[in-house]
Amino acid sequence: MTGLTFRPATTADAPVLVDIYNFYVSTSTVTFDLDRWTAADMEHKMETVAKLEMPFIVAELDDDVVGYGYLSTWRDKCAYETTMENTLYLRADSRGRGIGGPLLDELVRLGAVAGVREIIAVISASADAVPSIRLHEKAGFARVGEMPNVGRKFDEWLGVVMLQKSLA
Numbered sequence: 741m742t743g744l745t746f747r748p749a750t751t752a753d754a755p756v757l758v759d760i761y762n763f764y765v766s767t768s769t770v771t772f773d774l775d776r777w778t779a780a781d782m783e784h785k786m787e788t789v790a791k792l793e794m795p796f797i798v799a800e801l802d803d804d805v806v807g808y809g810y811l812s813t814w815r816d817k818c819a820y821e822t823t824m825e826n827t828l829y830l831r832a833d834s835r836g837r838g839i840g841g842p843l844l845d846e847l848v849r850l851g852a853v854a855g856v857r858e859i860i861a862v863i864s865a866s867a868d869a870v871p872s873i874r875l876h877e878k879a880g881f882a883r884v885g886e887m888p889n890v891g892r893k894f895d896e897w898l899g900v901v902m903l904q905k906s907l908a
């Protein structure tokens with residue numbers, strides 16, 4: 741897509757990124773967070789990802805921030821250290837414009853550079869997350885599991901599906 745670029749996120753991006761994320765916290769079951777984040781929460785996430793030496797990137801369309809994504813710890817125990825979980829969010833008005841695919845591809849590319857072997861996507865098994873599941877499948881993630889009823893949001897029990905992409 742013309743005009744779409746990626747760059748590392750900085751703490752100066754935190755207020756914009758937290759607004760992108762909080763839209764989904766308040767309106768959607770794509771995230772199981774129930775409480776809105778603060779900019780400090782987003783900065784803390786950036787610091788955590790930086791300590792892991794994993795990518796945390798911002799997508800810009802004509803210099804306007806339209807989304808972000810990062811790789812972070814899948815499971816804490818040391819033997820999992822080459823397996824990361826991916827996260828990506830587009831600004832609500834930037835969905836459905838062909839940005840999610842390149843953003844996910846860039847995260848995968850940077851993950852490979854950082855030595856990641858397996859990427860796990862844990863996605864809500866709800867109607868809200870259909871685009872995300874479809875996007876991951878198109879990017880070569882395979883469905884490897886499903887857990888029903890592990891979360892509750894908006895008075896609804898929610899499951900998750902897990903998808904995995906091997907970079908090995």
Ligand SMILES: CC(C)(COP(=O)(O)OP(=O)(O)OC[C@H]1O[C@@H](n2cnc3c(N)ncnc32)[C@H](O)[C@@H]1OP(=O)(O)O)[C@@H](O)C(=O)NCCC(=O)NCCS
Nearest residue numbers: 770828829830835836837838839840863870871872874875
């Ligand atoms: C998930 C997300 C990153 C996808 O990015 P996007 O640029 O909007 O993705 P696309 O528009 O290419 O849609 C992805 C696919 O889902 C399909 N899709 C979208 N809405 C759909 C719906 N309601 N039902 C069925 N398929 C749908 C699209 O047609 C497309 O598939 P196709 O390329 O085969 O046509 C973006 O929508 C987003 O940020 N969503 C909210 C946050 C989120 O879910 N993040 C992921 C958390 S794990």
